[in-house]
Amino acid sequence: MNTSTKIGNLELKNPFIAASGTYGYGVEYTDLSPADRWGAVILKSVSPKPRPGNVPPRCCETDCGMINSIGLANEGLEVYMKEKIPAFRKAFPGATCIASLAGETLEEFLLLAEKLSEMPEIKAFELNISCPNVAKGGMHFGADGNASCQLVRECKKISKVPVWVKVTPSTTDPVGVAAACAEAGADAVVATNTIPAMKIDVRRCRPVLGNIFGGLSGPAIFPASLRIAYLIHRALPELPLIGCGGVDCGEKAVQFILAGCSAVEIGTATFRNPGTEQLCLEYLEKYMAEMKFGSIEDFRALAHRTN
Amino acid sequence: MKKQELGTVISNIQAAKNLHFIKIRIPEIAPLLRPGNFISILPPAQSGAFLRRPFSVADVSGDTITLVIKAIGKATAAITGLAAGDRAEIMGPLGHGYPEFDRNKKIWLIGGGTGIASLLFLESGRKGCQDRLLWGGRTKDEIPEACNIPCRCFISTDDGTAGEKGTSIDVAKKWLKTERPDIIVSCGPRGLLKAVKQLSAETSIPAWISTEEFMACGMGACAGCAVPLEKGGYAKACADGPVFKAEEVIL
Numbered sequence A: 001m002n003t004s005t006k007i008g009n010l011e012l013k014n015p016f017i018a019a020s021g022t023y024g025y026g027v028e029y030t031d032l033s034p035a036d037r038w039g040a041v042i043l044k045s046v047s048p049k050p051r052p053g054n055v056p057p058r059c060c061e062t063d064c065g066m067i068n069s070i071g072l073a074n075e076g077l078e079v080y081m082k083e084k085i086p087a088f089r090k091a092f093p094g095a096t097c098i099a100s101l102a103g104e105t106l107e108e109f110l111l112l113a114e115k116l117s118e119m120p121e122i123k124a125f126e127l128n129i130s131c132p133n134v135a136k137g138g139m140h141f142g143a144d145g146n147a148s149c150q151l152v153r154e155c156k157k158i159s160k161v162p163v164w165v166k167v168t169p170s171t172t173d174p175v176g177v178a179a180a181c182a183e184a185g186a187d188a189v190v191a192t193n194t195i196p197a198m199k200i201d202v203r204r205c206r207p208v209l210g211n212i213f214g215g216l217s218g219p220a221i222f223p224a225s226l227r228i229a230y231l232i233h234r235a236l237p238e239l240p241l242i243g244c245g246g247v248d249c250g251e252k253a254v255q256f257i258l259a260g261c262s263a264v265e266i267g268t269a270t271f272r273n274p275g276t277e278q279l280c281l282e283y284l285e286k287y288m289a290e291m292k293f294g295s296i297e298d299f300r301a302l303a304h305r306t307n
Numbered sequence B: 001m002k003k004q005e006l007g008t009v010i011s012n013i014q015a016a017k018n019l020h021f022i023k024i025r026i027p028e029i030a031p032l033l034r035p036g037n038f039i040s041i042l043p044p045a046q047s048g049a050f051l052r053r054p055f056s057v058a059d060v061s062g063d064t065i066t067l068v069i070k071a072i073g074k075a076t077a078a079i080t081g082l083a084a085g086d087r088a089e090i091m092g093p094l095g096h097g098y099p100e101f102d103r104n105k106k107i108w109l110i111g112g113g114t115g116i117a118s119l120l121f122l123e124s125g126r127k128g129c130q131d132r133l134l135w136g137g138r139t140k141d142e143i144p145e146a147c148n149i150p151c152r153c154f155i156s157t158d159d160g161t162a163g164e165k166g167t168s169i170d171v172a173k174k175w176l177k178t179e180r181p182d183i184i185v186s187c188g189p190r191g192l193l194k195a196v197k198q199l200s201a202e203t204s205i206p207a208w209i210s211t212e213e214f215m216a217c218g219m220g221a222c223a224g225c226a227v228p229l230e231k232g233g234y235a236k237a238c239a240d241g242p243v244f245k246a247e248e249v250i251l
Helices: A076-091 A106-116 A145-158 A174-183 A219-235 A250-259 A268-272 A276-291 B074-080 B113-124 B168-176 B190-203
Strands: A005-007 A010-012 A016-018 A040-042 A059-062 A065-068 A097-101 A122-128 A163-167 A188-191 A195-198 A213-217 A241-244 A263-266 B003-016 B019-025 B038-041 B053-056 B059-061 B064-069 B087-094 B107-112 B132-137 B153-157 B183-187 B207-210 B226-228 B234-236 B243-245
Touching: A016 A276, A040 A122, A059 A213, A065 A219, A065 A268, A076 A097, A076 A106, A097 A106, A106 A122, A106 A145, A122 A145, A145 A163, A145 A174, A163 A174, A174 A188, A174 A219, A188 A219, A213 A219, A219 A241, A219 A250, A241 A250, A250 A263, A250 A276, A263 A276, A268 A276, B019 B074, B053 B064, B053 B074, B053 B113, B059 B113, B064 B074, B064 B113, B107 B113, B107 B168, B107 B190, B113 B132, B113 B183, B132 B168, B153 B168, B168 B190, B183 B190, B190 B207
Parallel strands: A016 A040, A016 A263, A040 A097, A097 A122, A122 A163, A163 A188, A188 A241, A241 A263, B107 B132, B107 B183, B132 B153, B183 B207
Antiparallel strands: A005 A010, A059 A065, A065 A213, A195 A213, B003 B019, B003 B087, B019 B064, B038 B053, B038 B087, B059 B064, B207 B243, B226 B234
């Protein structure tokens, strides 16, 4: 049995990828969920300049999940290149590292792609055009097919590594956005990001989050994320696809693969149980053995068959 | 080294109407804990709570820890319902705890509600020191009747139903008229920490506070538990704290 997978030309030893923003800079979970146990890890989104992040409170719990409004807090490109990436490489020389790029403008994305192409440790870029928690860039790019298309096309010209695009669930036409990204040359699409949401404290009679709104994640969003991944694969069967949203066990991960995904991101579930990726891998091996699947390709997209 | 371990509840004593002292045996994690560290518990499945819950450690005796927990929501309701023999999945040690304070220094430890936990742990290593412990609660429902604390402990409640009427800050201010500690250490609700920070600024007595924030990961990965800093920007309560110098943080 072979649990390795390919996203375009990038081979991963297993289909489980730590989702950006939930796994820090790859070293925070060293003791409990080490990076080299994952197929790949996507480090926290980087922006050209440092971003302090949003006013707290930044997260709260909901039924079967949580809402966050971190606001892409990060120390900027310089610290990322001089400190974060080297620290990760030192701790996990064998792990596959992917950078999540968060620009406010096309120019910022291009600057990130150009500079980070110089770092051989980074095996792919994930363009974060679906963060709901920032005023500029983020989701405002991702909901617009034309803007996404231009961004991907320009990034592809500069980037020396595959370019993945993380699309938003907050559009009436996620397939259209994915198609625009594919048309512009995206190497893979990640479906999807958090869903805009809020919570109100009935004792304080105010929104719980400092930013009022945040992004819903966790098992609560899994069925909605799965539907979008399924729709994108149905329309664009040749486009490498990565599932993201609400996976907290191997069974949900397998559903994403059956919908057409070559890999699956895991995020919020790691907060609840670091080691979720290990449980998913154990489930996957058992599932493949029981179903007599020799490889991921043996059952990927099988849910689309018509007979 | 952070670990995840399935612990066994040894006892659950309801010390007041809404205050539980829960002892849990976690042989792998217990020896690694220092005062000010916290652990996180995976809430029992029937609670329906999704995220882990952070709790300061109140005592370590051999392989067993003590937690001080008040039921305020579905997770804490389920955790305070645990009985001897029940299992609880625990992760720790988390966070940076208190510095090693000089035993010759006199510390006033000001605790609000369950914030008393980390102060009890700190104090357990300072037997014989000239410290004073002040424990404030809203009502007697949050303060144990028989207060078995190894140092001089002074109880106060907002409504006067246990100990002196008033907050622990009111008591500290009264004492300050006749004596003065070298250091103040505090843990409790934001209002208390704010008052301690102000008291520290007014009296020039250095203060250390342990912050309580809602957390998602508990290990510095998600940046969800941001604490604003006086110098600008934010610290993470879980990884940079939970203990900070009062003058460094904005409350």
